[in-house]
Amino acid sequence: ADSGKITCRGQDITHQPIHKRAKQGIGYLPQEASIFRKLSVEDNIKAILQTRKELNDTDINDHLERLLNELSISHIRHSIGMSLSGGERRRVEIARTLSMEPDFILLDEPFAGVDPISVHDIQTIIRQLSENNIGILITDHNVRETLSVCQHAYIMDDGKLIAKGTPQELLDNKQVQRAYLGENFKI
Template identity: 45%
Template sequence: MSAARTKRPRTSADSAPIWEGEPTAQSRADSAAGKDESSILLHTEGLKKVYDGRAVVNGVDIEVKAGEIVGLLGPNGAGKTTTFYMIVGLVRPNGGKVMFDGNDATEQPMFKRARLGMGYLPQEESIFRRLTVKENILAVMETQSYTKKEREEQCQQLMEKFGIDHVADNLALTLSGGEKRRLTIARSLVTEPKLLMLDEPFSGVDPIAVSEIQDIIRMLRRAGLAILITDHNVRETLNIVDRAYLIYEGQVRRHGTKDFLVNDPEARRLYLGEDFTM
């Protein structure tokens, strides 16, 4: 999705890429201008989706702020994935709105959402398996107005930041699950999105890789990125989010911090289970 973004000129405001783990030039400018950095970046209003006469999503409202990690949780068939895909742009809602950074993105195709700053990492592999790690990143950089020198420098920075510089010349198909996931995230940051939507980021990776990915997500939050996660690995998700929404039978039934949800009787009854522990 991110690679569809059109080229734009590089400016002095771009001198601190978001993957460096520091607030972006734009966020620093907003702060200096007195803007509220915790303002809502993404919110949905009454999202609804009907299949075969049944409302699988029925009036879902969520919000995500800049510099915040938010999770979407729920059992299979609850409407969690459909809600996520309506935000991404893969599924068209039958009602409600998707608002992003002051823009109504409800009817926008995915490539236009990407131009607004909505980045999406699908569950399935989105890397070029027969290209090297370095070539994978450089391929996305071709969509941006970097000079050749800038491409080389920024590519090296990304590989070092995500711990894949030692496999720079390896074909992507030879990477471990964790390395593939880190490469995918690195590629998504080339276009410097404001929001990163992660679909099952902890699926198919070992516990060490899960911890590394969680560290990367925290680093992106420190840089001011908004992050929306949906994953069936509930413990891994709750360990990383600031807040989470529990969707059940097409509606938000519970919403709050990890501590609130883990100790909430209704969240336990509907999804977590009575014996759930972190």
């Protein structure tokens, strides 16, 4: 879409920068790499935690340890950003997003450039976030990976919404099959 507006809790946030949206509880994970390539995993996460003025050093370290453990990245805490695999980088990016304790996360192509094992790990993380009542909006061309983790989906074709529903409803939809999935698509 190239027009419209974004509201959060009744407030127009369309033109607010990402950091202001984050303070309102909206996390964003862009498709392109968003970590500091020359910082360690630990310092990448701390850099975001330190923007939260309400946290003291003890709180920051507590949050850091929790995120490293929850995302299974403790073993790479001293690794430099540029040395990470695609899946490790994605988990660090998710940890950075979670460091702001969002109510809602926008994931842009979370499965892009990630190996099959890491795809499964990211799907598990997405399910855990949902179970923890964090809303998730995923935009992705990897339909198989995305439909397997979502409760409700929207399919667009040529910039227009052509269908919405549960993953199974979309898989059964003839228009979706013709326009996007193909007749032989299976999950």
